Amino acid sequence: xxxxxIRNAYVVSLDDELGDLPRxxxxxxxxxxxxxxxxxxxxxxxxVIDAAGKVALPGLVDSHRHVWQGAIGGAAGGQSLGxxxxxxxxxxxxxxxxxxxxxxxxxxxxKALNAGITTVADWSHIVTTPAHADENVRALRDSxxxxxxxxxxxxxxxxxxxxxxxxxxxxxDVRRMRAELADDGARVTMGLALRGPEFASPSTTAYDFRxxxxxxxxxxxxxxIPGYLLRYRTIDTLEELGLLGPDVHHAHGAQFSDDDLRRxxxxxxxxxxxxxxxxxxxMGTFPLVGRALEHGLVPSFGTDxxxxxxxDLFSEMRVAxxxxxxxxxxxxxxxxxxxxxxxxxxxxxxxxxxxGGAAAWGMGDRIGTLRPGKRADIVLVDTSGAHxxxxxxxxxxxxxxxxxxxxDTVLADGVVVKRGGRLVGPVAERARDxxxxxRRRLLARADLxxxxxxxxxx
Ligand SMILES: [Zn+2]
Numbered sequence: 001x002x003x004x005x006i007r008n009a010y011v012v013s014l015d016d017e018l019g020d021l022p023r024x025x026x027x028x029x030x031x032x033x034x035x036x037x038x039x040x041x042x043x044x045x046x047x048v049i050d051a052a053g054k055v056a057l058p059g060l061v062d063s064h065r066h067v068w069q070g071a072i073g074g075a076a077g078g079q080s081l082g083x084x085x086x087x088x089x090x091x092x093x094x095x096x097x098x099x100x101x102x103x104x105x106x107x108x109x110x111k112a113l114n115a116g117i118t119t120v121a122d123w124s125h126i127v128t129t130p131a132h133a134d135e136n137v138r139a140l141r142d143s144x145x146x147x148x149x150x151x152x153x154x155x156x157x158x159x160x161x162x163x164x165x166x167x168x169x170x171x172x173d174v175r176r177m178r179a180e181l182a183d184d185g186a187r188v189t190m191g192l193a194l195r196g197p198e199f200a201s202p203s204t205t206a207y208d209f210r211x212x213x214x215x216x217x218x219x220x221x222x223x224x225i226p227g228y229l230l231r232y233r234t235i236d237t238l239e240e241l242g243l244l245g246p247d248v249h250h251a252h253g254a255q256f257s258d259d260d261l262r263r264x265x266x267x268x269x270x271x272x273x274x275x276x277x278x279x280x281x282x283m284g285t286f287p288l289v290g291r292a293l294e295h296g297l298v299p300s301f302g303t304d305x306x307x308x309x310x311x312d313l314f315s316e317m318r319v320a321x322x323x324x325x326x327x328x329x330x331x332x333x334x335x336x337x338x339x340x341x342x343x344x345x346x347x348x349x350x351x352x353x354x355x356g357g358a359a360a361w362g363m364g365d366r367i368g369t370l371r372p373g374k375r376a377d378i379v380l381v382d383t384s385g386a387h388x389x390x391x392x393x394x395x396x397x398x399x400x401x402x403x404x405x406x407x408d409t410v411l412a413d414g415v416v417v418k419r420g421g422r423l424v425g426p427v428a429e430r431a432r433d434x435x436x437x438x439r440r441r442l443l444a445r446a447d448l449x450x451x452x453x454x455x456x457x458x
Contacts, residue, residue, distance in 0.1 A: 004028040004414065005042040009051035009380060012395050013370040014058055014354055020394070026056060028376040031414030035372055049416075051380050054408055055394045057350075058370050059118025059146075059377030060313045061357025063272040064220070064251040064302025067147075068126040068136060070107030071100070071439040076307040081225070081281040085159065088307050093126060094156040095445040101126050102135040103438035106431045108306070109143035110423055115312035115404040118377035118412045119146040119357065119367055121272075121302070123193045123220055123251070128156030130173045137181070140188050142427050144417045146377060148361055150220050151177055152193030166200040170208040178215045187413050196221035197232035202241060209243045217247075218361065224253035224260070225283050235260040244269065249360060251302055252277075253292075254284020261288075261295040270360040271297050274304035275320040281308055286327040289320050289352075290343065300357035301349075312404045317349040321399075346399035380409035382421070 006028070011021040018036060025040040026033060042048075069075075072092060076084040096104070104126070112120050122140065127133040133151060140147040151174045153162045162168055174192060181190035192212040197205055199222065212219045223234045235256070238244045246268030250256075253271045256264070264271065273287035292299045301316045303309055310316075321344060329339040358368025366375045383391050387401045398406075410418035417425055 001030055002414075003043055003046035004049065004376075004411070004416070005040065005046050006049045006051045006056060006378065006380070009054055009056040010383075010391075010394055011036060011056045011370060012350075014351060015369040015371040018371060026370065026376075026378065028378075028411065028414050031376055033370060033372050033374050033376050033378075036370060047416075049380070049409060049419075051409075053384055054380040054382055055391075055398060056370060057116070057379045057381060057398070058354045058368055059379055059410070059412065060116050060353050061119040061300060061361075061368065062112060062117045062303055062313060063121045063249070063300035063357045063360055064123060064274055064304055065108075065112065065120050066125070066305050067108035067112070067120060067122040067140070068096070068101055068104040068124060069306055070104040070109075070111060071435050071442060072104075073306040073311070074308075076305070079281070079308060081283060084281060084305070084308055088305070089125075089155055089159045089163070092442065092446050093159070094128065095442050096126055096128065096132065096156060097441075098129070098131040098135040100438045100442060101132045102139045103431070103434035105136050105139035106143050106427065107435035109140060109145040109147070110428060110431050111306070111311045113143065113145055113410055113412060113417050114407065114423055115314070116379035116381075116407040116410055117145075117313060118379070118410065119148075119361075119363070121148045121150060121191070121220060121249075121357075121361060123150045123152060125152035125155040125193065127152060127171070127173075128154045130176070132156075133173060133177060137177070137188060143431075144412045144415055144425065144427075146367065146375075146413060147188045148191050148218070149177075149181065149188055150191045150193035153195055163195065163199050166195060167204050168200075169204060170194065170211055174211065174215065178217065191218040191220060193220050196223060197234045197237035198222065198225055202232065202237055205237065206241050206243065209241075212247070218249060219247050220249045220251060222252060223250035224256040224288070226255050233260075235263050239263060251304070252283050253288040254278045254286065256288065256291075258291070258295070261291060261297060265295045265297050269297075270300065272300045272302045272357075272360065273320065274302040274309070275316050275323060276309040277304040279319070279323060286323050287320050289324040290328055298356050298359065299352050300360045301353050313353045314399065314402045314404070317346070317353055317399050320352070321346065321349045346396040350395050350399055376411050376414040378409075378411040379407055381406050382408035
């Protein structure tokens with residue numbers, strides 16, 4: 001048995017019974033939290049992490065991210081959704097060989113871990129061949145992150161063919177992968193990233209959903225996106241086809257009507273706004289936060305794409321909270337009245353980024369809070385920076401101010417993957433070399449230097 005003891009942390013457990021513990025130890029045995037309390041005993045050979053001056057948080061959950069894009073951060077920074085499609089899905093996606101998928105996913109996952117994201121729902125549409133899919137999964141496993149590999153459509157075979165009212169059925173290779181990722185208790189498990197009514201024909205959607213349910217895996221869709229939504233209204237179509245259910249997860253969703261949200265809630269579905277991308281790429285005026293809550297849906301958060309957004313969830317929490325308050329305030333402002341109260345605060349959005357994501361994927365018994373019995377996905381935030389001092393309420397101060405560089409230590413499934421502010425372990429340095437080599441190959445193949453800017457071309 002391997003034991004790690006985290007000593008003297010300020011623990012923000014987000015557990016209803018434990019609450020905040022201003023000075024506590026966390027004991028980890030074989031990847032599981034076994035005790036949280038003051039002055040815990042531990043064996044002499046335990047690995048000891050001194051966490052004085054640090055805040056322990058549950059690992060963050062990114063419920064919608066295209067992890068393969070590790071090499072192309074900012075590539076669509078100046079683009080709307082249509083421009084993103086042109087640059088990333090039009091010009092780049094078919095330039096990826098399996099080795100680029102490995103490099104991109106490995107670095108993409110390490111970028112997430114670096115930001116304290118210990119679980120990611122990886123919406124993978126870089127699966128041009130089965131070999132691409134294999135490298136995606138291998139990189140997720142090697143990175144140390146907890147992941148739901150959402151096996152998507154092979155958009156590299158043709159973005160129009162697969163993404164515009166497509167009649168191509170979801171690849172049969174998902175059956176092979178399901179046999180390989182059959183253990184639901186494993187760190188990397190499987191779901192299907194489906195196109196749904198906004199990208200595929202209704203009969204194709206019906207086939208794809210039947211496939212997911214035959215395999216017994218969750219479904220993730222891009223839903224409630226302007227323009228696309230007008231062609232086939234997602235919820236109307238899914239309802240007509242009898243496909244709504246608790247296994248259906250909707251990324252984005254800012255354009256959903258109240259009636260759409262009512263039906264998602266009534267059938268047990270989940271929603272994942274991607275606050276930065278929803279607003280900057282024009283997928284809606286406000287991310288789907290307060291409107292989801294009004295219908296009893298607790299949102300989780302996604303970063304979506306680092307080609308146009310950031311790599312961390314601290315920013316997403318801030319953006320979501322500011323946007324939601326702006327939305328809620330708008331009615332009073334329209335009457336030329338000052339808004340009297342606010343409904344959401346920093347702890348609420350911290351819950352959406354932890355317990356919200358865990359619940360959305362049926363992982364609430366294993367992750368999302370710090371509590372004995374759960375897996376040891378733990379983030380230690382260094383609070384010595386001027387921007388975090390004095391700490392006052394830790395959760396509030398962290399959500400208002402923290403970023404990836406304040407994440408001192410990360411344990412993923414009990415394994416230390418970041419320590420002293422640096423990614424550690426056998427893959428970290430290799431991953432950096434691999435991503436630089438992949439970036440150069442992609443640049444040569446894609447001839448995208450003008451679109452990708454001088455830093456990319458350097
Ligand atoms: Zn997406």
